[in-house]
Every structure is written in structure tokens, then in C-alpha cells.
Amino acid sequence: MASGKKALLATVMAASVAGMPHLLWAPAYADDYADLLDVLRAKGSLTRHEYDTLLAKHVHHAALAAEPHATHAVRGATSGTRTAVAHAGHGAQAGYEPGIRFDAGAEANDVSLRAEDAATRAEASARSAQEAANALNSGNFVRVAKYVPGKGLTFKAGPIDINLSGFVNGFYTYNSPAGGRPIAGGVSSGSSGFDSSAVRNGLLPAGFVLKMNTVQQGMDISAVLGMYPGLDNAKPAAFNANSGGSPVGLGTAGIDLRQVYMTFGNKDMGTFKIGRDLALFASDAIMNDATLLSVGSTGSNSAPGNTSLGRIGVGYVYADWIPQISYTSPKLGGFQGSVGIFQPLDEFGYADATNPTAAKTPSQYSAGASQHSSPMVQGRAVYDFSVSDLQVHIWASFLIQHMQGLNSTRPDGSTLLGEDQHHGAMVEAGDIGTKLTYGPLEGVAYYYRGSGLGTTGLFFDGVAANGRKRSSEGYYVQGAYHITKKFRLVGSYGVSNLYLAGGENTAAESALGSAGLVRRNQSEVGAAYYQMTDWLTVIGEYSHTSSAAHGGGKESDNTASGGVMLMF
Template sequence: MTRFGKLLSATAAGALLCATATPAFAQDATDALLLKLKEKGILSDEEYEALLARKSTSTNTVAATNSAKAPQQAAAERLDDKKLVRTMDSGVGLMIGDVAVKLSGSINGFYVHDDGDAATAANTVAGGLATVGNQTSSVRNGLLPGFIKVDVTTNQGGWDVGAHFGLYPGINSNLGNSGANGAGSPQALQTAGIDARQTYITFGKPNFGEIKIGRDIGLFASDAILNDITLLAVGTAAGNAAPSNTSLGRIGLGYIYTDFQPQITYSSPKFGGLQFAAGIFQPLTTIGRSEVNSSPGFQAKVTYDMVPVDGGFGAHAWVSGLIQKHDSDGILPEYTGKAIDFGAKLSYANFGLTGYYYTGSGVGTIGLFLLSTDGLGGKRDSDGYYIQGTAGFGKFTVGGSYGRSNLDLADGELVSNLVRSNESYVGQLRYGLTGWVTLIGEYTHTRSEAHNGNDATSNALAAGAILFF
């Protein structure tokens, strides 16, 4: 065997010995092996000193590296990732293992002064939303009550899974058991209610879409209220003398309230900016009737989004609809209510323009299936619209809107003081005090007209703030 071969064999033997021994034993064994090779003449004095120096440098480097890594490695070995708690990349919440827990919420309050027409026979409008009576002042919630929402999401078996809860407490006192949004009771020793509007589960995949089961906002007319500037403020201040936990905003004055409803809905993935959703809903009864409905309601919506780039042109457009069959209550005949709406919100830089329209038959006005039929069960047609503009100047945003809802008489129905239209003008000024807090001042003029010519008007001033986190 050549000298080089002997050296290679010796080094391999040393490496094998080091690999199988404990660190302390391996170091001593290697030193002894090198010394024996030198004594046998296999290694010269120079080779022996060079190898010894190289081994010493390598050992010190590895020891230093291991010493630096030891705390992290030890922590990693002790770590159970399913129990790891860490902050989220964004939002208010935390990560617990692979489960995200997010919190979001809002609180608002406004001083509202409402001045309506005097209460006379000529000002009586059944279903009218303008205030009739004395001037009133209140400290109240706006169109939104407060809310706290909890979203718990994760991925299991390739599915994005979520549990969602939304509780909506208000600042105003409620009358007895009238419900969270029932009649107000501005008296001592009263309490505010909590409206559990949202309780639903979601599961989906990026290429599959998402299924939602539970209680959440409806599809029909949801974009109408979500894009309304009065959502952040008060709008029409019905019931201001004894306020409940919500005002009207523009509900019944440009659109029908979408409501929060039990549902099973499917939302598709986005195809570019296009997305559609459809679902079956708990059938709603006609307000004032006691029918039992045998089939669910159906709702659907299609949306299109164009995201603005560098403050350029952006757009959000939608069309939605609903249909529901109402069975006979044994006295009044069955009927089917149906409606469709469409709208768009356009934006450029700090300017926005929104337009909306709906039309329906047998769906009523203000709320779904309220005043939808006459006393003989005949269907009433209805429609409505609003137009809205906003402009931003630094922290200030100026907004204005006009909207109107119309209700027709059923075929053969006699003329009465039933509401023919509710309309309002809104002017609004907002100031972004902080990233969370917005200060708002608002003026709303409301007018109601009956089919027999009666009418009523009211004017409301509101000032307050809303916080989102």
C-alpha cells in the first residue's frame, strides 16, 4: 500500500470511530490514533502536526455552532406546534398553532335632533317614515348598532374551515322583552339588548368556492346597504323620542332591508373580477299573516370587481334577486313574491359615485314582505332607487345622496292613506380622526306621501363618531 493509501485508510478509520463514539470519547480516540500513526512512521512529524491542528480548528468550530444552536434546537424539540401561540401577520387576533382567531368590532354614538311635522289628519301616512309630532333629542346608535365579531379559521384536510359569530350590542335601552332592536325605553334602570345576527360555518377550497351554513346577511339587496353612506351614520331617525339600537338610515328610502337570515349558500371562486352566489333561505312569512310555507326562499347574486391601480378607476357592480312562494293561510290566497336589483359603485382617486335600483312584486317595502299584499291577498308592486356621491379631501370626506321607495296599490285596491312613497335627502361630512375613529356630522330631510295625498316631512341633525377595529 502506498503512503497516500495508508493515510487515507487511517483517516477513514478515524472518521468511522468518531461517527460511532460519543463526542468526548471520539476526540480522545482520534488523538490516540494520530499519535500511533506517527509512531509507526505512517505519518511524518509535519503531517501529524498539520492534521492535529486541522482537527482542533474543526472541533472548535463545530462546538461553537452547536453551542449557538443548542437553545433553539432544545426549544424546537420541546415545542408542540399545535399549542404554539403567536401574533398574526395582520388584523387583531392571534395564531394558535394553525388556527387563526380574529376579532373585529365597531362602536358608535350620535346626538340626534329630529324635527317633524305636527300630528294632524293630513300628515297621517300608514307606512310613512317621516317623523310626525314634537321635536325630539336623543343620544343613540346610528344605522349600525355596535358589534363584536369572532372568526376562527383553519385548514383541515385541504379545506378552509371557519366558525363565525357576530354579536351586535347597542347603547340604547329596550322595552321589556321587545327584543334587541325593539321599541326603545329611555327610562332609568333599563338595559340594552344584544342582537346575535351572525352564527355560521364556512368551508371551501380556492378552486371550489365556499359553502356557508347558518345565519348571516342575505344576498338580495345586501350591496345596497353595504354601499350606503348612512350605514356609518344615522339617516332617517325614526323613533327618535325613544330610540332602539338602530336608526333607519336609507332603509325604506331607496332599498328594502336585506336582513340577516338562516341560509345555505354557495359562493363561487372569482373568475377575474366576476363571482356568483346562490342559496336557499328560511321562508319568511308575510308580516300580518300566519301562513306556514312549504318551500324555502331562493336568493342569488352576481358581482364584478375592478380593483383600482395607483388611485385610478375602480368599480364594483352587482345584480341580485329573490323569489319565495307564500302558501295560503286558510283565509287569504297563496302568492309568490319576487324582486331583482342592480347597482354599481364607481371610484376614481378620492371620488365615488353609486347608483342603485330595485323592482319587485309581492315583496312590499321597508322590510321583506311588509305591506306586500292588500287585505284580500292581492300583490302590491314596489320599486326604488338611490344615487350617491362622495369626495375626499385629505382626512375629510363629503357625501350626499337622494333615494326613494315606491309602493303601488294592488289591482282593485281602494285609495287610502297607505304610503305611496318615502324619500330622503342626506348630506354628510366625515373626518378621519385616527385610523379607527371617524367623526361624522349629518343632515337628513325625509318626506312621506300617501296614496290619498297626505304627506309628512321631518328634518334630522346628527353629530357623533364611529369606531372600527
């Protein structure tokens, strides 16, 4: 190949001189420079276009250098041309690459060829990209989406996104009772009479949430399963895995399967949800409560259950996880609404269940009900907007449920509800709250009121033993300051009040006496949160909790907690 190129070089030089008879010609064969170009081309260091361009320039310069020998070139022009042609023919037979030209149109032809080649390559690349996309969507490939701290791991299997997220926490908690008398329905442990230590969960247990999402016929469809195990031994009772614990050897932790639901819809039509999930009423209250990531009021610290109370019962009524069929509207200028029907819950005598003197009490504090011909109805509305650098989140929600078949009996089995008394009640409740964020400052204010709603949990002591509804209300205020991006201080104060129904009084000897029934639960909380990494947050907290009864009894306690929350 090299000899053919050298011969071609000689041919071009000869032809150039033959066209100019006034120049002398001296035979010019390929020199060391041409040899170097051949070697670089053979090794792939030069493209064909680069090789042709450099060789053409070299030939041009060689022709200019040959002008002093024009006289000799004229004499040998004829024979030189024949020799060059012969060399060219030999070079072609020796395998010189076809298609290389050094005429005036060579560069234009090469540009055309390169453009055609680029178009062919682009078409092939597009085909390859489409084939790759089809292969990824076929489900034969599993890939991992970019990780976002706190949003879990997302695996993409064809058209399905599989997300695994969760959290784990653990706290050392020291509770010191400040004394007092036991309060039926109170959340303070002040009357326990002894200090207690525990290694336990905070308001949140551990959590592992599996979500599967896909898009079919223009609808976003998802399925969610949430598993929430605790650290301490479970002791099944009225509240299942959330009952008080059992610190006895050979025990096992409880698993709270509180989430299992599906959704379908899109941003234009809204979203439907069917299954078990957090209810609408009071959901924003707990989701904006800082103690969600810490301990707050312990409830029981000597035998801890899956969770502490946080601010449940001392600022709001627990929203709970309830089977539902609900609908959430699209967002319209920051506004979004939700409404749904929910599994109706029983009216429950929490004060009777927690009354330490129940065997001596001549009457029952609260009525019960377990008949439901209609569902519970809940609704919620939120509005988000900003004013300059101030971010505002406002919410309001409501709850309605008809209680039927109310019953109330004395310890001896006799009934407290006669035929002429109320055997049904319509429970109603509403709340409103706001969260303000301005730079490093955050503030939350919340208020609720209910008729028959009760306190601490939904329908706990909401109806008196005589069948009449009790009113209740509560609130909490919370402030937070980010000293640095990772370090935050929080302080909060909250109260839950339960009022007597008509016909009740505080006389202990009365058949409807409610002297020991809780009137007020309240707490003050101060906490520090330091985000050590994207996953780990270190938490230190102090809380003071107190309960007061309608008859004047009181109890209070103090709790110090320290621990770590991991979220992924």
C-alpha cells in the same frame, strides 16, 4: 498556557534559523506583543483563527529582524534548537491549546474546520427551527399576529386563528318634525308634533364579532358569532331587540345576536355557509350605503331602538340576517356568484302595525301569511374590474319565495279573502348596482324592483288585503369626495315606492281603501366624516326624510346628528 505559547514562539524562530545555516541566530523568546495576544485571547477578544494569524505574522517579522545577527545565530543554532525544543516540550506540558500550527497548510486546515463547524451549526439551527414550529403548532403556545387597523386582533393558538373585531358608536341626534298627516308604513316622523333629542346608536349598533379559523384536510373552516348590543333600553315587540326603545328608568339595552354561522371550503371548490348571516338580496346596497356609519333617517327618535333606519326604506329594502345554507363560488377573473336557500319569512302588515288610526279603520291594509312549504331562494353575482385608474364593482341579486295561506281580516274578525280569491302568491324581486372609484371620488348607483316584495323590510305590505301582490321599486344615488386622506364629504338621495295592487283604490270609505297607505318614502342626506385615528372617526350629518300616502297625505322631518364611530 502563556509560557507554553512563548516557548512555541521561540521554537518556531529557532527552527527557522536552523534551516538556514548561513544566518546568525540569537535566542528569541516571546516579547510584549505575544503577551498582549495571550491576554486578548484569554479574555475572548480574539478568536482562535485571529490569534493564530497575528502570532504567525509576528514570528515572521521577528525572523526578518534577526537577519543582522545571522553570524551569532549560526554559532548558537544547535544549542538554540535544543533549547527551543525543550521550551516547546515544557509548553505542551503546561497546557498549550492543541491543534494550532503555523505551517503553510494551517490556514487551509482552519478553513476546512470552520466550514465543517458551520455545517454542523446550520443543521442544529434547522432542527431547532423545526422543533420550534412543531411546538407552536402543538397548541401549547399562543401568539399574536401583526395588527392591521380595522381587522381586529388575531391570536394564533397552534393551527387555530382566533379573531376578535368590533365597533362602538354613539350620536347626539336632534329631530325636528316639519308637520303633516300620519302615513301608515311611512318612515318620516313629521307628524309627531314635537322636537326630540336622543343619545343613541346610528344605523349600526355596537358589534363584537368572534371568528375562529383553521385548515383541515385542505379545507378552510371557520365559525363566527356576532353580538350587536344597542345603547338605549329595549322594548321587545315584533322586531325583538330592533323594536322601538323604552326610555324609562331601570331599563336595559337589547342584544341582537344576528350572526352565528360556519363556513367550509377553499379557493378551488368555493365556500359553503350554514347558519344565520346577512342575506344575499340587497346586501350590497346596504354595505355600500354611506349612512351605514352614521344615522340617516331616525325612524323613532323620541324612543330610539337599537338602530336608526339609515337609508332602509328610502332607497332599498333591508337585506336582513336570515338562517341559510348558501354557496359562494371561487373567483374567476373578477366574477363571483352565490346562491342559497333561506328560512322563509312571513308576509307582514307593517302599515297596519304603524297605522295611528287603526281602531277607526274599517279595513286592513295588507294580508298576512305564515305557512311555508318551501324555502326562500336568493342569489347574487358580483364582478370587479378596473379600467386604467377607475375601479368598478358591479352586483346583481334576486329573491324568490312562495307565500301560502294568505289571510286578511277586518277589525271585527270577518275575513276579506273569500274562497274565490288568492290565498297564495309567488314573491319575486331583483336588483342591480354599481360602485365606481376614481382617485378621491366615489359614486354609487342602485335600483331594485319587486312583485310582492313590499317596502322597508322584506315582505312588509307586499300583498294587499285582497290577496293580490303589490309592485314596488326604489333606488339611491350617492357621491363621495375625499378632500384629504382622512376627511370625506358624502351626499345621497334615495326613494322607495309602493304601488297599489289590482282591485285596490284610494277611497277611504271602501272596504279595500288604501288612502292612508304609504306610496313613497324618500330622503336626502349630507354628511362629513373625519378619521381622527385608525380607530376613531368623527361624523356630522344632516338628513331630510318625507313620506307620502296614496290618498295625498304627506309628512316630513329634519334631523341633525353628530357623533363618533370606533372600529377595531
